[in-house]
Amino acid sequence: MRRFLASALFLSSALPVLAAESKGGFPPFNASTFAGQLFWLALTFGTLYLLMSRVALPRVGAILADREAKIESSLAQASKAQAAAEVEAQGLEQALAKAKANAQAIAQEARSKSAREIDAKRSAVEKELAAKMIAAEASINETKTKAMANVEDIARDAVSAIIEQLSGKAPTAAAVTKAINAARGE
Template sequence: MPQLDPQNFSSQLIWLAITFVILYVLMSKMALPKIGDVLEERQQRIDDNLAKADDLQSQSDAAAKAYEASLAEARAKAFSAIREVKDKAQAEASARQSELNTDLQAKIAVSEKAIAKARDEALSGIMDVAVDVAASAVEKLIGEAPKEASLKAAISAALKSRA
């Protein structure tokens, strides 16, 4: 192998040094600055993305807080509306019940008057019948017709004592 021949070591070392210097100059002047720029740009992009992520995180936290606040407000309004409707329904129900009670009391009063009137008519009819029957019975027993006023007084006293 010609690379391992000791006669060629000096020329190989010279070419190694020349190649090394040329590569070193090329790397330090051209490639390394470009790589440094790329790394610096990449780091700057990463920092910008992290800053944007922090901003977006704070915005999403603010939006979540605003959402929670609006949700709590909507719930409070809903509960208030429900309570208002419930109170209104209870007020309407009690008003209807009061009105119904008033109507029933009026109907009961009218019915009681009608019943009292019918009872009085029935009693007056009974009184007339009782007077006729009593007059007939007394007339058959004693042979004389009794006075109608005395019969009415006697029947009225008998009815009052039973009531």
């Protein structure tokens, strides 16, 4: 509205000049130029429309669609690669956990195996020692009884020697045995 007022103002200020020239009047309202302008407008705008609708717009549209498709496919590819990497990482983690468990199992086995071996060795040694002890005890007993038997003989010899020294005559073996047994308190 303001612009129209302004144009009206300028038009009125220019009117005297226009009147002085008065060559076909106000150019935009000069109907004799209408046919030519319409003709050239139809020609140029028609050409523009054909160029745009046949050549330029399909091409630019294709470029834009192409770019969008490229970006989309690249993004899809990237996300696919990321997913693959994640799967791989998971696999690796699993393998690591498995290897750890394996190592633990092996260590456990080795430990229990060595413990079992040690146990077996110890029990064998203990058995051997026990057997040796029993044998030693038996030999001690034997020696003891042997020694005890020897002690009787020695005592009889000593008794008959003492009596011979005291009485001058050797006692009989039976008398000595009898005496010893009596001395033993039987």
